[in-house]
Amino acid sequence: MTEPVETPPLVATPDIEANRKRIIAARNRATAWVLVGFVVLFFAITIVKMKI
Amino acid sequence: MTAPHLLAPDRLPAEWRDFFALTKPRVMTLVIFTGLCGLLAAPGHIHPVLGFVAILCIAVGAGGAAALNQWWEADIDAGMKRTQKRPLPSGKMERTSARDFGVALSAASVIVMGLAINALCAVILAVSIVYYALVYTVWLKPRTPLNIVIGGGAGAFPPMIGWLAVTGHITLMPVVLFLIIFMWTPPHFWALALFVQTDYAKVGIPMLPVVAGERATRRQILGYSVLLLPLTLVPWWIGGTGVIYGVAATVLSIGFLALAMRVGLRARTGDDDRMKPEKQLFAYSILYLFALFAALVADRWALILGGHA
Structure with missing residues (x-):
């Protein structure tokens, strides 16, 4: 009789889940900074183009 | 209480660093430098903010083209020691994410360049992205040993764009x-x-x-x-x-x-x-x-x- 094959868990372990949340939070922060940068950039371009 | 997420074993979302790595930052350094030199060496004056925007667009465009290059070449990269640790061949990121990221960066850089600097720079930037991502990566590289000779044109555009951002017209x-x-x-x-x-x-x-x-x-x-x-x-x-x-x-x-x-x-x-x-x-x-x-x-x-x- 063969030993049952151990399959990897499909449900995330707490470690993996915490890591996943950390990565997504970091990505969200990076996206937010890029968007803020975009706003500042367009504001600056507008000011320069209008020669204020 | 929220239900635990179902994940494939060991499969985590790509980190922001992986997206950054897709832009080939080391290659970008040379692109930024030559673009900046073209801008600083050109006769004339450009507002520092617009100069910064021009260089930023050159860098972001180069990053977008690099991401598209890695999206297309993921299988090839996986077979080479020098490139197998890149985000796609190492399995840190899905291919479609790299493609979408590359398209977004490329489009954003060309649009902002056109709006902030001038249409000529935007057109040349678009040409350089298409030249690298399509002409070189997709067409020339897998077909001809002269890939580098003709493809080298893609990396030659930045100083030209920097120069044209100041002067607005092509000279010798x-x-x-x-x-x-x-x-x-x-x-x-x-x-x-x-x-x-x-x-x-x-x-x-x-x-x-x-x-x-x-x-x-x-x-x-x-x-x-x-x-x-x-x-x-x-x-x-x-x-x-x-x-x-x-x-x-x-x-x-x-x-x-x-x-x-x-x-x-x-x-x-x-x-x-x-x-x-x-x-x-x-x-x-x-x-x-x-x-x-x-x-x-x-x-x-x-x-x-x-x-x-």
Whole structure:
């Protein structure tokens, strides 16, 4: 009789889940900074183009 | 209480660093530098904010093209030691994410360039992205050993765009700057290809050393290096630069040619050959381009500070 094959868990372990949340939070922060940068950039371009 | 997420084993979302790595930051450094030098060496004035935007767009466009390159070449990268740790071949990211990221960066850079700087710069930036991502990556690279020669044009656009951001029109100088990088690219890449050629052969990329052999590649490196020397002096001869650039270009190009001669006139001594001259030429070629363009800017600023511009 063969030993049952151990399959990897499909449900995330707490470690993996915490890591996943950390990565997504970091990505969200990076996206937010890029968007803020975009706003500042367009504001600056507008000011320069209008020669204020 | 929220339900735990179902995940494939060990599969985590890509980190922001992986997206950043897709833009090939080290290559981007050279792109930013040459673009900035083109902008600083051009006759005329650009508002610092607009100058910053122009360089940012060049960098973001180059990053977008690099992401598209890695999206297309993920399978090839997986087979090469030098590239197998990149985000896609190492399984850190899904291919579609890289494609979407590349398209978004490319489109954003061209649109902002058009809105903030001028239409000519936006068109040339778009051409350079398409040239790298489509003409070079998709079409030339897997088909012809001359991929580097023609594909080198993609990396030659940044100083031209930087220059045109200031002047707004094409003259001989930005075209010469384009040609210098165009002529510099083959010996730079073939020096690299000589010491990583087993990797290229393994994945079926027809790099010159793989297809035509080492001897022919060494001759070509020498040929392009010989042509590069007078070409780098053209800006001086046509009066586009002064003596600072002229002397720097002469000294730097003679150094380049000397190293290229060592590579061009030798043969591999055996399987245990460490390819030191080829590695030296590759390292020097990067330093060379930095120094050459720095001299271009120094020359221009010496002219400004001397009150002649």
